[in-house]
Amino acid sequence: MDISRLTPAHAAEYRAVMLQAYAHEPEAFTATVSERAPLPLDWWRARVSDRPDPSELVFGAFEDTRLVGVAGLRFEHRPRTQHKATLFGMAVLPQFRGQGIGRALVKAVLEDAQATPGTRIVQLTVTESNAPARRLYESCGFVAFGTEPFALKIGERFVSKVHMWCAVDSAVA
Numbered sequence: 001m002d003i004s005r006l007t008p009a010h011a012a013e014y015r016a017v018m019l020q021a022y023a024h025e026p027e028a029f030t031a032t033v034s035e036r037a038p039l040p041l042d043w044w045r046a047r048v049s050d051r052p053d054p055s056e057l058v059f060g061a062f063e064d065t066r067l068v069g070v071a072g073l074r075f076e077h078r079p080r081t082q083h084k085a086t087l088f089g090m091a092v093l094p095q096f097r098g099q100g101i102g103r104a105l106v107k108a109v110l111e112d113a114q115a116t117p118g119t120r121i122v123q124l125t126v127t128e129s130n131a132p133a134r135r136l137y138e139s140c141g142f143v144a145f146g147t148e149p150f151a152l153k154i155g156e157r158f159v160s161k162v163h164m165w166c167a168v169d170s171a172v173a
C-alpha cells in the first residue's frame, strides 16, 4: 500500500470513493450523496489541487494503482486561526478496512501538518456513535475536547459530534 497526495488526475476516483462513503456511512459525514453527486468534476478537481500552497489537500491510499482510502487536510489562513488545521473526509473502502490503511492516512495528514510552518494543532469532528473512527483517532494521538449535541439532522433524528484535537508542534504538546 502506498500513500500519496492526490492530484487533479485523481478527481474522478476520489469522487467515486467519497460518494460510496456518503452512501454507505451516511452518519459519518456531514455531506450527503444528494448534495455532492450533482457537483461537476471541477469541484472535485479543486479539492485535490496540486498547487504548492493549497487551502486543502487530500492524501490517498493506493493498493496497486487503485485508490482505496482518502483523508483530507484543510488549512486556515486568517491570522488568528492559521495555527489550526482540520482533518476532513476520512474514508477507507469497506473491503480494505482493518489493514492499517486508516492509520497510515491519519499519519500522513499529521506529518504534513507538522511539516507546514505555523501549524500547531489538527482538529476534527467525528459522529459520537462512530466507534471505529474514534478509536482510530485516539490511537493516533487525538483527544476529545467536547461533544456537540444536535450536530447533524439525519432524517428525523439528531446525532452528536465529538470534537477532537492533536498537537503537531512540540511547543503545544
Ligand SMILES: CC(C)(COP(=O)(O)OP(=O)(O)OC[C@H]1O[C@@H](n2cnc3c(N)ncnc32)[C@H](O)[C@@H]1OP(=O)(O)O)[C@@H](O)C(=O)NCCC(=O)NCCS
Residues within 6 Å of the ligand: 021, 025, 028, 029, 090, 091, 092, 093, 096, 097, 098, 099, 100, 101, 102, 103, 104, 125, 126, 127, 130, 131, 132, 133, 135, 136, 137, 139
Ligand atoms: C474509520 C475508518 C477510516 C478506519 O479505517 P481502517 O483502515 O479500517 O483503520 P485501520 O485498519 O488503520 O485501524 C486503525 C485503528 O482504528 C481502530 N479501528 C478500526 N476499525 C475498527 C473497528 N471496526 N472497531 C473498533 N476499532 C476500530 C482500531 O483502534 C485500529 O487499531 P488496531 O487495528 O491496532 O486495533 C474506516 O472504518 C471507514 O472508512 N469508516 C467509514 C467512514 C468513516 O467513519 N470515516 C470517519 C469520519 S470522521
